[in-house]
Amino acid sequence: MNLIDRYIYAVAECLPNNIRDDITKELRANIEYMLTNSYTEEDVYRVLEELGSPMNLANEYNPQKRYLIGPGYFNKYIGILKVVVGICIVVFASISMVDSIINRYGMDLIDRIVGIFTNVLTGALVGTMQGAFWVTLIFIILERSGVEPGYLPAFSSEWTPDLLPEIPLNNNLKISRGETIFSILSTITFTALLYFQPQLIAIYIRDKNNTLNITSLFDINRLEIYIVFILILAVFQLGIFVWKYITKRWTMPLIILNALYNILMCILLIIMLFDNQLFNINFISAFSNLVNGSIEAITVWLDRARWIFVTFFIGITTWDSIRIFYKFKVYK
Template sequence: MSSLTDRYLAATLRAVPAARREEIATELRGSIEDMIDGRRAEGRDPATAEREVLTELGNPAQLAARYADRRLQLIGPTYYLAWERLMKLLLSFVPATVGIVVGVLEATDGENPGGAIGEGIATGLQTAIHIAFWVTLVFAVLERTNTSLNLPAWTVDQLPEDHVNRQITLVDAAAAIGWLVLVIAYLPLQHFRSFVPTDDGGNLPLLDPALWSFWLPFLMAVLAVNVGLEVAKYRAGRWTWPLVAANIVVDLAFAVPVVWLMWTDRLLNPAFVNRWEWLSREENLNTIATIVIAGTVLVVLWDIADSAIKAYRNRH
């Protein structure tokens, strides 16, 4: 575990321009050490002196804004940081969740399954706009009416347990693992409860049941390995070349079978395809296959490139 000073520096430096981080780190560390020495001369023990100094300096986000000459104000400075945290939290998952739910419902219950993707994206964007507008409006009213939210004062105990160059936070790791667990759970779930009924009221799986002979268990195993990789990434705190190599292997182990199965018309359940007149048309099925293949390839290429770039930056 890093010292409180290291953690304070990490929290401050991640919000300042990269070009000035080394300069600010040297200046801020020197100031903190001088202040601690002053309090130790007054008889305080080192740990108490360090906590008092960092508490006096205040929230790292506010200190970083002063270093960067950036105003923490949209509709007022009092609740800007609370507004920013809430906006990031809500926008990180609510629009995507709503969009996916609407898209799935449109695909299974609507009269135009082909428009499900567009409907999901449009709904997600509308949700994001509503969140941004209403949350900002509420904070603007609170600011203008001087309403107290009785928010707890900042303390050093709120400093994240990571080091200056940590690239992978607990929130990032938890979100990735949560998504992987949902996908792993969905693969068997869709076989028993896809919400697409057959003519006799049974369940119509989205994926070809024949894939249970090998490919679906294989994909679930790859996703489980990916969960382990996410844990390893979080423990390392940053991308390393061994982790990049493992990430490439796991990405390709999942993407190549998905692309091949979709390309050879073996991924989707034939009964599910024939259930929808629009989807059963060859040109429309080819469009869906192209979208799935292109999307899978782009996501994998982006993930590999992103991990390699971050690992390169760590070494240089």
């Protein structure tokens, strides 16, 4: 695919849909006007260098001026903001509802309903603010760094036509939007649960007096040691999700970051799972009573389950990294 088509494609990706067709036609005419009748590839390269960065050129064409997020990213920003905020609202509201139902167990019905409703609204509001904050922060960093859409800050340099993205000719490297949304949902749910309400991961047993006894899986004080690392990885992965949404297809820098995230996630998971102080010592007793088994047998079973889960998780993440890398090598 020639440089002119790639340049016009890169500019179009930064434009709103309602003006994209008109601008691309005008831009193609301008480029052809700047070239001689018998132009060479070097002439095209020189003209495109004069025109400069596709994102900056798109900013000049776009009549809508944005101040926080520029037009090169604005449409993508709005798209992923809707997705992330929507997921955050559902996740935070759901967690708040479950927590409210449990904490108000046995209370007057009206008080329970009012309390649950209030907590759900509060959770939805917190989710909205959290989602909007982190997505906006990531896009501000991208915007202020002057990075072209499709390139990561660590790999960016002064723009030249060599940086023009290839026009996708097949869908083999296309990133599934459904898969991305599911991953975002999983990450937000896991992070929000561990950060805001880790005590909800527990065994719930109602005794003879109809009292609900709750035994948390985690030692909350010990879990706080890992929270900062969980948050860092969550933000890191959210950044990867944002870039997936922007590029819409796998690139080598994105593949490298995805593999790096998988490695870091495996390391953190292994450390946490084999930290016996992280788990509530009363949890095994409660679990053994629930299944009518001995503490020794339950301990052995949980230890085996831990090894099986770690092996499975490492296998899945390794396969994910290798599969994407192989696909890129074959179809790039």
